[in-house]
Amino acid sequence: MKKFLVKVPLDYISGYLRYGHYEVKMEAESLEDLKKYINSEDGEEYIKDFGFIEVDDYELSDYGNLDLSDVTIEEIEK
DSSP, X not given: OOEEEEEOOBSOEEEEEEEEEXXXXXXXXXXXXXXXXXXXXXXXXXXXXXXXXXXXXXXXXXXXXXXXXXXXXXXXXX
């Protein structure tokens, strides 16, 4: 039997973002070099430009209707 991931858009969601963090993959010769770079102005800009925000905690208070006209279906492995 095959498995599928079905994604159905909502009209809207509302709630509260509690907190989150940036994630970015970086390369450096050593941990010390990486820490030095991160603490520089260039390092901060790099993180902002190439990182992405992950939401760690949120509260969903309401959501809209399902938009069944725009369903995405993809087969996934077992």
